[in-house]
Amino acid sequence: MTIAPDLRNEPAAPAARGPLSAAVLDALTAGPPAAPLPDPGAAVERAHPYGEDLHLALHVCYELHYRGLAGVDPAWEWDPSLLRLRAGMEAVFESALRADTAGADDRPALEAELDALLTEPVDGHGVSHHLRDDGTWQQMREYFVHRSVYQLKEADPQAWVIPRLTGRAKAALVAVEYDEFGSGRAERVHAQLFADLLRDADLDPAYGHYVDSVPAVTLATVNLMSHLGLHRRLRGALVGHFAAGEISTAPSARRMVRALDRLGDGGPACRHFYSEHIEADAVHEQVMRRDVVGDLLAREPALTPDAVFGVRATGLLEQRLEDHLLSAWRSGRSSLRDPTPGPSRTTEEGRSL
Numbered sequence: 182m183t184i185a186p187d188l189r190n191e192p193a194a195p196a197a198r199g200p201l202s203a204a205v206l207d208a209l210t211a212g213p214p215a216a217p218l219p220d221p222g223a224a225v226e227r228a229h230p231y232g233e234d235l236h237l238a239l240h241v242c243y244e245l246h247y248r249g250l251a252g253v254d255p256a257w258e259w260d261p262s263l264l265r266l267r268a269g270m271e272a273v274f275e276s277a278l279r280a281d282t283a284g285a286d287d288r289p290a291l292e293a294e295l296d297a298l299l300t301e302p303v304d305g306h307g308v309s310h311h312l313r314d315d316g317t318w319q320q321m322r323e324y325f326v327h328r329s330v331y332q333l334k335e336a337d338p339q340a341w342v343i344p345r346l347t348g349r350a351k352a353a354l355v356a357v358e359y360d361e362f363g364s365g366r367a368e369r370v371h372a373q374l375f376a377d378l379l380r381d382a383d384l385d386p387a388y389g390h391y392v393d394s395v396p397a398v399t400l401a402t403v404n405l406m407s408h409l410g411l412h413r414r415l416r417g418a419l420v421g422h423f424a425a426g427e428i429s430t431a432p433s434a435r436r437m438v439r440a441l442d443r444l445g446d447g448g449p450a451c452r453h454f455y456s457e458h459i460e461a462d463a464v465h466e467q468v469m470r471r472d473v474v475g476d477l478l479a480r481e482p483a484l485t486p487d488a489v490f491g492v493r494a495t496g497l498l499e500q501r502l503e504d505h506l507l508s509a510w511r512s513g514r515s516s517l518r519d520p521t522p523g524p525s526r527t528t529e530e531g532r533s534l
Contacts (some may be wrong), residue, residue: 191251192389195241198397199234200224201270205241208263213254217262225269230277231501235270236400240392242267243407247334248388271408278405282493286486288478291421294492295470298428308503309436311510318446322382323516324506326391331403332375333388336361338403341410342419346477350420353472357427357465374454381448394519398505402498409491417484420477421491424469431466434458 194210197203201224208218228235244250245258257263284290312321336358346354363369376386385391392400409419437455441447478485509516 190388191249191253192244192387192392194250194253195237195392197234198237199228199232201228201234202238202241205238205263205266209241209250209253209257213256214260214263218260218266221266221269225266225273228270228273230273231397231401233397235273236397236404237392239267239270239274239404239408240400242270243404243411244389246407246411247337274401274404275408278494278497279490282490282497284489284493286489288482288485291474291478291485291489291492294489294496295424295428295474298425298492298496299466301432306507307433308506309433309440311507312440313436313443316440316444316510318444320510320516321440321444321446322384325379325382325384326517327395327399327502327506329375329379329384329391330389330395330399331406333372333386335371335375337372338406338410339419339423342416342423345413345416346420346473348476348480350473350476350480353468353476354420354423357423357468357473360465371454371457374450374457377450378447378454381450382446394517396505396516396518398498398502402495402502405494405498415487415491417477417481417487418491418494420469420474420484421488422495423491424474424488425492425495427465427469431459431463 194206197206201221204218204221204224225235241250242263245253245255249255249258308324312324339354339361340358343351343355343358359365361371363371363373367373379386406419406422409415409422434455438452438459441452441455474488478488506516
């Protein structure tokens with residue numbers, strides 16, 4: 182068994198998208214921490230909570246807790262001045278999310294939110310519906326590029342909550358994570374399955390390769406996971422987020438399999454990634470809702486509002502990403518900042534796919 186080395190490499194630092202991300206990247210690439218970073222002051226407060234600059238800067242800060250960045254000294258991970266800057270950006274992001282997801286936040290509200298995720302509209306108009314019915318192979322490849330920012334570290338952000346749980350909630354969440362990490366088999370780790378998918382779609386499987394290609398609406402979905410995972414106070418929100426993802430993944434994965442079958446493109450690894458999630462996440466849905474969310478809130482009922490927030494924030498950011506993708510595709514535009522995500526495969530006759 183051979184595991185491709187590109188899953189282990191430190192990614193290159195991305196290009197800045199504004200003054201905040203430029204300040205972070207300039208400091209990180211200049212060498213190890215020396216003098217404290219200058220106080221950004223009003224620059225953070227003026228930043229758009231869903232904007233390109235803030236989310237690229239947050240992504241870079243968070244990446245220090247995952248694989249790091251090529252050429253960046255590991256000591257930056259816990260530099261107090263960088264953490265202070267990150268906290269300011271997080272406050273802007275979280276405040277906007279809470280304002281945009283306000284509403285009833287008791288246990289009935291949580292159950293209603295989770296029930297809604299199980300309801301499949303007959304005339305659904307989401308991205309997976311579009312790809313199943315009308316999407317092109319190039320749009321499918323763009324979708325893979327967007328999802329690569331998370332899928333190449335699938336289940337890593339959620340693992341931070343493990344030491345913050347106890348009892349049945351902890352045992353059940355570890356069981357879900359064990360599946361996500363391949364049940365002890367490296368070739369079945371879901372991040373590895375997605376790297377295999379990227380190869381079969383003739384895309385680059387290197388970790389973090391497409392960060393420069395994706396917009397803030399994509400980065401925000403992953404930054405939410407990192408933010409919730411890194412803060413113990415948000416453990417309820419992380420569990421709500423994780424439950425929402427596991428509940429909604431299986432139906433979407435089923436549509437993706439049908440989309441790939443219709444298009445007839447991509448190798449077997451593309452189909453395998455999504456068919457694996459149909460089976461696994463159908464089981465995880467019940468485990469997360471009953472054993473993880475249920476047990477955690479029975480032990481710590483005060484976390485219920487945060488669990489509701491985690492579900493709603495996940496839905497809000499996923500909807501913003503879907504709106505961006507569908508708006509671009511329906512107007513004939515690429516959804517990417519870089520519209521050429523790797524080489525296209527060609528048939529023996531030379532027709533571009």
